[in-house]
Amino acid sequence: MAWETVIGLEIHAQLATRSKIFSGASTAYGAAPNTQACAVDLALPGVLPVLNREAVRMAVKFGLALDADIPQRSVFARKNYFYPDLPQGYQISQFDQPIVARGHLDITLENGETRQIGVTRAHLEQDAGKSLHEDFHGLTGIDLNRAGTPLLEIVSEPELRSAKEAVAYMKKMHALVQYLEICDGNMAEGSFRCDANVSVRPVGQVEFGTRAEIKNLNSFRFIERAINYEVERQIDLIEAGGEVVQETRLYDPDKGETRSMRSKEEANDYRYFPCPDLLPVEISTALLDEVRQTLPELPDEKKQRFMAEFSLSEKDATELSANREIAEYFEVVAQGCGEAKMAANWVMGELSAHLNKADIPIAECPVSAKTLTVLIQRITDKTISGKIAKDVFVELWSGESDVDAIIDSKGLKQITDSSAIEAMIAEVLENNPSQVEQFRAGKEKLMGFFVGQVMKASKGKANPGQVNEILRRLLNS
Amino acid sequence: MSLTAEEVRKIAHLARLSIQEEKVQTYADNLSGILDLVAQMETVNTDDVAPMAHPQEVTQRLREDVVTETSQREKFQQIAPATEAGLYLVPKVIE
């Protein structure tokens, strides 16, 4: 039987506010345990929440970016359950009146096709603390520093049809929240993570199958593997005559499998009701307008503009616009050197390779956009060849900053003096008479050999265009 | 409306309250009595009435995003039942 996969994602993005959603404690990552848990975060008796303005603005900004409905009024509700990392005994979240209602996001699939994925809603809520499972004489340690960090939960429609689509959607969201500067996107620190609702159904069937929820996936690789494993598990189960149980499952990256979460087995009854300590949040048109002013150019808009303005291919434009900082870097270089295609190749080639190898974000790149611009200009003005430029780039990466100084001090300037090049070529031809004979007999492939020999003789500095031209003239004469 | 002993046990567990077995029936009677009292609400039609969650018709005030709190861990943990290395300790959490 042919099966269709149905996936919906619930993404949790920690909002990049300085303080918590309902208290004045810091949200900075990595502090000593419980040093960033204030009276409100600890849920001492008598404490009360007050909503962080920035968290509201960030949620609104997100909604505007998704072209979503933003209701005038939204309401915080309590989700009641007992867990040691949840000090209040309830999570302040939103239930039937979220801050962001229906929106959508376009994703590009591997075959280049674009699909629109519905976003059901996005709501504000508190993050929980952390349970530390290393052993304290058989007890668990609780760190509440993370408790109360603002989260935006972004719920998709069950419109994703494969693990790859889910990853494409997740990546696109990941880029978007960073573009909007509402989330640092640090998946290793848990700033951006998701739960995946996965089910399968026979192709052609309208009703959804029973779904399992895989909790807390915090890398793109895990999402893909976990979903693929889960899909296979469900299909095997059904084909063997079994039934999928609606449950929460956990992905074990070491074993590469999902397993049922025992502690959540018991059916939950969250007893949502409006939080009486908080009043309805009003989103005025003034606030909407104000936030709209702060919206940056979004990835899709940027992509279109790159294609139009710089004549880039869709593939290059997509890649360059995926990350806001890279896109901005590219644009400085492209405009500065006037050679967009070359700028694109450098940014996606040498630059990306070095960044990946060093595993650093572009913000920490030792070669500034201005410096790369000068380097490309030295290629276009024929001061150096593209090949030499790569050597110069290595120098720049290791801390040098003056392109021309490197070229001067290392004597890398390109040789453009025709007579000097001609002399070098004459010598090469003289030293390789048999190859000359073969070439003249029709073995044109040897052109590359001659070019190589000349470049070697010039230590790479001879202008390749001139070398080609003079070589051809002398060989054919 | 009357609650059975079994329902009382279920509610008590949902609310994480241990109840002595010999008192379950008393709670069942008390809770059933309260539900009977509450059932009087059914005598009025409220189809077109907007629910009222707060006494005043006001909207939420927003706080500036400023860190105002510093660590008071020692003070806060003095009153905790069990701590170690700055962590609150609880019986093993199984996931």
Add this chain to the structure above:
Amino acid sequence: MHNKSLAELSASLQSGEISSVELTQHFLERIKRHDSALNSFVTVTEEQALSAARQADQLIATGQAGQLTGIPIAQKDIFCTEGIRTACGSKMLDNFISPYSATVVEKLDTAGMPLLGKLNMDEFAMGSSNETSFYGPVKNPWDLERVPGGSSGGSAAAVAARLAPIATGTDTGGSIRQPASLCGLTGIKPTYGRVSRWGMIAFASSLDQAGVLGHSAADCALVLGAMAGFDAKDSTSIDRETPDYSASLSTPLEGLKIGLPKEYFDEGLDSGVGKVVDTAIERYRTLGAEVIEISLPNTHLAVPAYYVIAPAECSSNLSRFDGVRYGYRCKDPKDLTDMYERSRGEAFGAEVKNRIMIGTYALSAGYYDAYYLKAQKVRRLISDDFKRAFEQVDVIMGPTSPVTAFKIGEKADDPISMYLSDIYTIAVNLAGLPGMSIPAGLVEGLPAGLQLIGNAFEEGKLLNIAHQFQQVTDWHLQSPAAFA
């Protein structure tokens, strides 16, 4: 000394006739002498009180004193007090030394009022008789076999017995007004949002409001003025200036329109109490007021709606008491669930458990609409009743409690009849309005109160109306003989 009004005490302090230390010591001695009979205090903070009194004396000596500087006060044990046990009448918090103070506590500290101690109360403010306290029942100073009312029973008993000149209370369904009525005091619950709830241990967040119990409207006006005001730490606090309550006390009542809701004079009302109320209304007529019969047709639904909303909110509010970060933890829990269930099961009393379970049930899957949502709609109907009434009248009057103080144990095993003793006070909390109870007479030697209900933010007017009554009557000056 202990029968003086706050204004008189203030004058004596300012003139140097007495010092704050002497005054504070006087009340501390009265507590020592009398409280074993009453059980109104759970914690006496002698050292802090005397140290604050010394500071107050310095302020007075250097001319920096305010009107309340040096006058001692006692706090209901629901307000967090830094460094002092705040138990809220519960075994759960018997070991809870609060690491911070409530806004109300800070404001009264700033006003220079030495804190005598923390007052007994029903557990987590759930009760109308003070019998649910982990620290044992409080006795009514008018008759030691009777309850002082609740949940601010310790506050009422202490002030009625002159162990404190004035005390704070909180009122979720009548918890200031009913004990004020049963102990012959003046008690005011202001408009919801007028006094900050920061640091006041929550029972039902959308109903809880702090207030004062004292001997007179004038005394209450002074202290309420110092407690009230916008607090950025409480999202439900209302950003409005606090009026000068003392300044408006003397406004004459000529032309005042009093509404008497016919539903408040039903068969449940004790005839003696009814007579006291009638006589008081007559008094108001002689002060120039016009009396109009009105109807609050949904009155009978107030108790039912309240017993969904308050338990629902409390079931959630009390979830934080889990034995993890503070408070009681059971011995040797065998696992996490056992720790939760036994810590909460062993430390919460029966009435708190009743309410947590009712609330849990009312919010649970499948019942939300029938209970919680329905109750919120009924709440709107009740609030609308008042809105309509206040288009017609300036103040609503009636009995505070249908009966005078009942015997300890009389209703302890019958929660429903206990709940019905708040039948006239609960609607005011649902609507968030200001309410008062003032002493209006005695029935067989026991005090009975007159309730005053005002429109939102008109507690100043209530205090004025109460004060005018107290200018022509002396019920508020009477004290139980044993504690005179």
